[in-house]
Amino acid sequence: MFGLPDNDRAIANFTMLGHSLVHWFETSIPIFLVVWLTEFPDAGVAVFGLIVALGYAPFGLGALPAGVLTDRYGPKRLILVCLGGMAFAFVVLAFADSIATIALALVLWGVAASVYHPAGLALISTGVEERPTVFAYHGIAGNVGIALGPFVTATLLMVGLEWQLVAAVLAVPGFVGLAYGLSASFDPAGAVDADDVSDASEPLSLSEFVSGSRALFASAFAVVFAIVTFEGLFYRGILTYLPEILHDAPAMAVLDLPTGFEGIEPADYIYVGLLVVGIAGQYAGGKLTDRIRVERGLAGIFAVLAVLAVAFVPVREMGLGPIIVLCAILGFFLFAIQPFYQEAVAVHTPEDARGLSYGYTYLGEFGLGATSIALGGFALGVGLEAFFGLLIGFALVGMALSWGLLIAISRFDAWQGPRARAQSED
The missing domain is CATH 1.20.1250.20 (MFS general substrate transporter like domains)
Incomplete structure (x- = not known):
């Protein structure tokens, strides 16, 4: 991160945090799946497979509309919605006492998480001058979240915390990331010409x-x-x-x-x-x-x-x-x-x-x-x-x-x- 221009560094910090948190939540779900199969033995692996799929599917299916919304409302605003939405979804999960509520929480998470990749990549592509370097940091941050999510989840469960409480704990970094993002200041179009920004800000028509x-x-x-x-x-x-x-x-x-x-x-x-x-x-x-x-x-x-x-x-x-x-x-x-x-x-x-x-x-x-x-x-x-x-x-x-x-x-x-x-x- 040393040597980056100030605007690049600010965007890198914001997107690295967002990318790591998306995967922090994403990879905790398979660990919870092990617990849910124990908590709800009558449901079986096939039923919970469908439920988890309902959560993960919007993560990808929402990418196209998220891209359109990013063009219309700007990437920073969309990433903030993503961070707050994911944290809120895990709060819902923390209060879940039935399979239906678990399914609802996972769907909420998937919808919120789907926003990140189109918005985050758009922000880096238009706001960062040293794109290769920031993309590298961005990828590393995502992998850190991929590893930390299941590690922290498994550790908290092993020391005796109820899975609902663990879900609540996992939500906390999401709210911290939201607070950081609200205070972060950078130019989301710092690496492109004003004419290019004007053209890019026009969302695609249906045709x-x-x-x-x-x-x-x-x-x-x-x-x-x-x-x-x-x-x-x-x-x-x-x-x-x-x-x-x-x-x-x-x-x-x-x-x-x-x-x-x-x-x-x-x-x-x-x-x-x-x-x-x-x-x-x-x-x-x-x-x-x-x-x-x-x-x-x-x-x-x-x-x-x-x-x-x-x-x-x-x-x-x-x-x-x-x-x-x-x-x-x-x-x-x-x-x-x-x-x-x-x-x-x-x-x-x-x-x-x-x-x-x-x-x-x-x-x-x-x-x-x-x-x-x-x-x-x-x-x-x-x-x-x-x-x-x-x-x-x-x-x-x-x-x-x-x-x-x-x-x-x-x-x-x-x-x-x-x-x-x-x-x-x-």
């Missing part, structure tokens, strides 16, 4: 939205969108149910320590460790996007994820050490793939459609990807083999799409080369 969407999906972006969706299906499915899967592993018996709440175990810290390793994975993925063609990188990482899913069931029976190693590798590649698909969106979309394309990207990643929570709940009810078979399918389809895109683009480039030379000779 422009439809024509822009049609143009995007008539290009290679249609394949990129499908790739992102299958990555989201794998990502959301594994992260939602991994705590429950680790709890039931035979090797976890050696970590059978006294806990304050039935259902929360030291195995949850293996899950947290996976998320921490993800920070290194995302950093490495970002560096590799400059050295490896994004389509090839996507295909390769999807292949690794498929192999890891194949290995998970037998490795789960081998003992504590192999489980930890497998989870660490999974965490690394699960997050290493994200810079590749983000770069793929930039490579395969025109600059004037970049905002709309990233709106669709988060729709696929977080919105359509959330369907794997419901599908995974039913599959897990059948058995672990069915669940990981589902994940293997997601990874293999993502790999096939990535490889197909690589072949198509390579052939197009090969065809364009002689054609361009012929035109230059004419």
Whole structure:
């Protein structure tokens, strides 16, 4: 953060806080899921899978309307609404005494959280001069929130706090972030010309939205969108149910320590460790996007994820050490793939459609990807083999799409080369 201009630093602080808090709340939910399955045993994993999916789905489905609202009302105002809305949703969760109230709280959280990514990225893109540096800090802050959310949740539950009280405690940083944001001062358009701001402030009309969407999906972006969706299906499915899967592993018996709440175990810290390793994975993925063609990188990482899913069931029976190693590798590649698909969106979309394309990207990643929570709940009810078979399918389809895109683009480039030379000779 040292060396950044004052306006860049102020926006970086605000967006880093917002990004970390979005994922702070997001990744605490799978830990609560373990508790809810214990608290409401008659409901079953399939029912709670549907309920959690109802919460996560708006997180992505709201990305497109959130982008339109950001253009109309400004990114800072939208981020403040996001922070206050997420904190309020967890207050509702703190008073929940039924499955219906839990579902309501999760839906409220999903709607509020959906605002952040379009608004936060828009703020950085228009207000920051040192964009690459601030985007890097922004990503790191998100990963810190991803790791801290389940860590703090599991720790508070293990020391004996009721899950409703834990939800209330988790809401506090959201209100602190809201208070900080209200006092923060910066120029949200400090890195663009006044004319550009005027043009950007005009929200898309319906006809422009439809024509822009049609143009995007008539290009290679249609394949990129499908790739992102299958990555989201794998990502959301594994992260939602991994705590429950680790709890039931035979090797976890050696970590059978006294806990304050039935259902929360030291195995949850293996899950947290996976998320921490993800920070290194995302950093490495970002560096590799400059050295490896994004389509090839996507295909390769999807292949690794498929192999890891194949290995998970037998490795789960081998003992504590192999489980930890497998989870660490999974965490690394699960997050290493994200810079590749983000770069793929930039490579395969025109600059004037970049905002709309990233709106669709988060729709696929977080919105359509959330369907794997419901599908995974039913599959897990059948058995672990069915669940990981589902994940293997997601990874293999993502790999096939990535490889197909690589072949198509390579052939197009090969065809364009002689054609361009012929035109230059004419």
